[in-house]
Amino acid sequence: MSLPEDEVKAPVLFLFAHHDDEIFIATLIRRLTDEHGQVACAWLTRGGLGGREREAESHRAVETLGVGRNSLFFFRLPDGKALDYLDEIVNRLTRLLVKLRIVSVFVPAFEGGHPDHDTAQLAVALSIRLLPGGISLYEFPLYNRYHTRLFRVGEFIPDAASTTRWTSMKLRDRLLKRKLSHFFASQRLILVPLLGLKGGPMMLHLKGEPFRRVPVGRDYRRRPHAGRLAYEYFTRYRFGQFAEKVRR
Numbered sequence: 001m002s003l004p005e006d007e008v009k010a011p012v013l014f015l016f017a018h019h020d021d022e023i024f025i026a027t028l029i030r031r032l033t034d035e036h037g038q039v040a041c042a043w044l045t046r047g048g049l050g051g052r053e054r055e056a057e058s059h060r061a062v063e064t065l066g067v068g069r070n071s072l073f074f075f076r077l078p079d080g081k082a083l084d085y086l087d088e089i090v091n092r093l094t095r096l097l098v099k100l101r102i103v104s105v106f107v108p109a110f111e112g113g114h115p116d117h118d119t120a121q122l123a124v125a126l127s128i129r130l131l132p133g134g135i136s137l138y139e140f141p142l143y144n145r146y147h148t149r150l151f152r153v154g155e156f157i158p159d160a161a162s163t164t165r166w167t168s169m170k171l172r173d174r175l176l177k178r179k180l181s182h183f184f185a186s187q188r189l190i191l192v193p194l195l196g197l198k199g200g201p202m203m204l205h206l207k208g209e210p211f212r213r214v215p216v217g218r219d220y221r222r223r224p225h226a227g228r229l230a231y232e233y234f235t236r237y238r239f240g241q242f243a244e245k246v247r248r
């Protein structure tokens with residue numbers, strides 16, 4: 001039986017909106033770097049006050065996962081405002097995909113958790129459409145407000161068009177997730193309560209670490225789920241602004 005990670009072709013790019021998003025897909029990063037090493041990581045935003053500090057945290061985190069220092073790329077855009085830089089992101093990303101000859105990209109799920117996460121996915125989807133083809137796009141869940149009053153962490157919003165795969169996790173993978181969460185000292189106030197919803201990073205992804213293919217032609221003008229999105233509670237962004245950007 002083939003492992004879920006076996007279907008992922010290299011070279012692979014993991015595109016994150018923020019430093020610390022990588023915790024949610026750390027096991028797969030580690031597995032892929034162990035297997036073929038052709039893994040790069042890029043971050044769209046530089047984080048708030050502790051920008052440099054957060055870059056250093058990400059350096060430590062992904063180097064622990066086996067990703068080389070010269071395979072890390074920082075776009076350094078303002079945190080929380082990625083949507084305002086959509087065109088610039090698409091341009092830079094397209095160049096990066098070509099330069100690294102990327103054939104698989106992983107991005108945060110389109111789930112209304114954070115506008116920067118959804119923007120990251122939209123940007124890659126647009127870049128891929130500009131390129132000749134042959135690039136597979138995958139997503140991994142962070143947090144959303146689908147069918148819950150609080151947050152769902154690390155679980156996809158169901159999508160009949162895509163099958164969820166789980167990267168199996170051993171004890172050492174769970175310990176690694178916990179270790180990574182400690183690297184992000186500047187984010188502790190946010191991460192700890194979030195991961196705490198699942199009983200902490202050790203308990204996150206009990207069934208394994210989920211990922212799935214993004215259906216080709218996904219319509220980004222449609223809300224990821226009915227009802228108010230997570231970011232509509234804690235940011236000034238509304239889905240209408242996102243959909244408007246997509247239309248243009």
Ligand SMILES: [Zn+2]
Nearest residue numbers: 017018021114
């Ligand atoms: Zn994030």
